[in-house]
Amino acid sequence: MSSERLLLAIVAVLVAVIVGVAVLWQPDAPAPAAPPTLPAGGEFTLQSADGPVSLKDFRGRVTLLYFGYTYCPDICPTTLSALTAGLAQLTPEERARVAVVFISVDPQRDTPEHLKTYVAFFDPGFVGVTGSPAELGELAGRYGVFYQRQPGGKDDAYIVDHTAETFAVGPDGRLLARMAHGTPPDQVAALIRQYLNQP
Amino acid sequence: MKRLSVIFAALSLSTAAFAGAADDVVVHEPYVRLAPPNAPATGAFMVLRNGGAKAVKLVKAENPASRLTELHNHINDNGVMRMRQVPAIEIPAKGEAVLKPGGLHVMLIDMKAPLSEGQVVPITLGFDDGSSKVVEVKVQKVMPAAMPAAAPMQHGQHHH
Numbered sequence: 001m002s003s004e005r006l007l008l009a010i011v012a013v014l015v016a017v018i019v020g021v022a023v024l025w026q027p028d029a030p031a032p033a034a035p036p037t038l039p040a041g042g043e044f045t046l047q048s049a050d051g052p053v054s055l056k057d058f059r060g061r062v063t064l065l066y067f068g069y070t071y072c073p074d075i076c077p078t079t080l081s082a083l084t085a086g087l088a089q090l091t092p093e094e095r096a097r098v099a100v101v102f103i104s105v106d107p108q109r110d111t112p113e114h115l116k117t118y119v120a121f122f123d124p125g126f127v128g129v130t131g132s133p134a135e136l137g138e139l140a141g142r143y144g145v146f147y148q149r150q151p152g153g154k155d156d157a158y159i160v161d162h163t164a165e166t167f168a169v170g171p172d173g174r175l176l177a178r179m180a181h182g183t184p185p186d187q188v189a190a191l192i193r194q195y196l197n198q199p
Numbered sequence: 200m201k202r203l204s205v206i207f208a209a210l211s212l213s214t215a216a217f218a219g220a221a222d223d224v225v226v227h228e229p230y231v232r233l234a235p236p237n238a239p240a241t242g243a244f245m246v247l248r249n250g251g252a253k254a255v256k257l258v259k260a261e262n263p264a265s266r267l268t269e270l271h272n273h274i275n276d277n278g279v280m281r282m283r284q285v286p287a288i289e290i291p292a293k294g295e296a297v298l299k300p301g302g303l304h305v306m307l308i309d310m311k312a313p314l315s316e317g318q319v320v321p322i323t324l325g326f327d328d329g330s331s332k333v334v335e336v337k338v339q340k341v342m343p344a345a346m347p348a349a350a351p352m353q354h355g356q357h358h359h
Contacts, residue, residue, distance in 0.1 A: 073240040073307070075273065075280045077232060077341070078300045085343040114237055121235030146279050157239075157267070157308060164280040181280065182301060185343045 039144035041167065041175030046103065046129035046139075049116035053129050055173060058099040062195045065167040067145045069106035069160050070118045076102075079166060079181060080122040086188025087123065097171075098192055104130040105140065105147040106160050143167055143175070170195055219330030223251030224290060226332070230339040231320050232300075236313040240265070242304040243322055243336055246297050249290040256287040256327035257296070264320045265307035272303050282306075287327065300341065314338045 045054040055063065064083060068076035083100055090098065102119045104110035107130040110118075115128025130136070140147060140163075147162040164181035168191060176195055179188065229245035243262075249255050260268045270288055274281045280301075288303055290296040298304050305322060314320070318338045325331045 070235070070237070071239050073234070073238075073242040073271075073282075074232070074300050074304055075282070077234060077238075077241075078343075081341055082343040109239075117237045118235045121238075159282050161276075161279055161281040163278050164275070165278050178278075180278065181275065 038175050038178065040142050041169065042142050043173065044131075044135070044139045046131040046135065047112050048127055048129045049112040053101070053127055055101075055169065058101075058169075059173060060171045061097045061099045062171060062192050063099040063101060063169040064192075065101050065103060065143070065169060067103045067105050067140065067143070067147065067162055068164075069104050069162065070110050070114060071106065071157075071160070072162075075162075075164050075181060077122075079164065080119070080126070082183060082185050083126075083166065083188055084122045085185035086192065089185060089189035090192065094193065094196055097196055100126045102126060102128045103136070103139070104128065105136055105145075105162055106149075107131065107133065107136065109156065168192070168195060170198070219328045220249075220251070220255040220326035221324070221330035221332035224249050224255055224257075224324075224326070224332065226324070226334045229322070229334050229336040230341070231307065231314065231322075231336050233314060233316050233338050233340045234310075239310060240306060240308045241310070241314065242271075242300070242306055243320070244298045244300060244304055245334070245336070246295055247288070247290045247324075248295045249292060251292060253292050254294075255290045257290065257324055258287045258327050259325040260305045261323040261325070262305075262307060262320050264312070264314060265310050267308035268322075269306045269308060270303070271306045273301055275301070316340055 043055050045052050066076070066079055068079070070076070080102065087095055087098060100123065102115065104115055110130050112128065112130060115130060119126035119128040145163040147160055150159040150161060152158070166179040166183070167175060168177040168179065170176045177191060179191065225248045227246040227248060229243065231243045232241050234241035247257065257270065260270060262268050270285050271282055272285045274283065285303070288296050288298070296303065316338055319335050320338065321333050322336050323331055323333050
């Protein structure tokens with residue numbers, strides 16, 4: 001390679017870096033509501049006690065997705081209680097445009113019937129679904145959800161490590177945000193409102 | 200929360216089995232989380248205050264409502280909650296250990312029957328010196344305002 005070509009290549013790289021920085025660097029831009037690294041998310045069809053449930057069934061609504069399991073003594077009930085309390089802050093009109101889907105990553109113990117009773121404790125409108133290990137694994141991959149059964153424990157008494165975030169899906173089915181575990185009810189309500197009122 | 204504390208304090212009648220660490224540790228605001236009727240497990244939470252001059256370890260817990268009782272902690276690993284059994288919960292001298300949602304808790308595993316709101320579960324706390332203490336713990340529907348991350352407290356219609 002001649003020194004002229006080498007120089008050209010260096011200049012090209014520098015230009016690319018400068019353009020990249022100019023395009024991506026927005027020091028004055030307001031902090032985005034959603035982290036920029038949201039996973040792809042997307043469609044699914046899983047089983048509830050009342051038949052198959054698909055994400056597209058909730059088009060036009062803000063849908064909150066939570067991946068958990070009913071053996072979970074603390075983290076899942078804490079989140080579901082916070083969602084219940086957050087929804088209680090909405091007007092009936094707003095509430096009617098929100099769905100909550102609890103996706104069990106523990107299909108071995110959580111049957112659709114079991115899930116229905118479990119989620120109804122928090123809100124009779126919540127939907128509990130699960131699927132085959134393969135379906136759940138593929139879906140979790142698209143939502144950036146980690147879950148893993150812990151070694152030890154009997155076959156009916158084991159722990160599952162799992163992502164404890166709640167996913168907010170917009171009326172068009174697009175994944176819009178992740179809420180950290182422990183998000184208080186007023187922030188849940190504010191987030192839902194923000195997405196309900198988006199054009 | 201204040202008002203709840205008073206209620207909890209009034210409801211938790213602690214009795215020491217015999218002298219020792221159990222005498223130094225006072226239990227505040229204990230409650231068992233009311234779980235869905237078919238939930239196989241739930242958690243008990245409380246603040247353990249040690250008035251003694253040396254550290255005390257809570258090493259076990261027992262209760263008649265579930266077949267198994269274990270001490271657990273949660274590790275928040277970048278958004279992934281990893282619950283782990285712990286061998287002991289240390290209560291520093293003149294200090295406290297806080298068992299709360301998202302962290303340390305007594306896990307009631309394999310419930311014999313669904314718990315109901317207001318029901319009292321006697322939980323026996325066992326300490327490292329062999330002493331123990333029975334705490335009468337009420338089953339509560341946990342309100343999100345009482346959760347650790349809910350810093351701005353919700354008090355109905357009050358404005359601050």
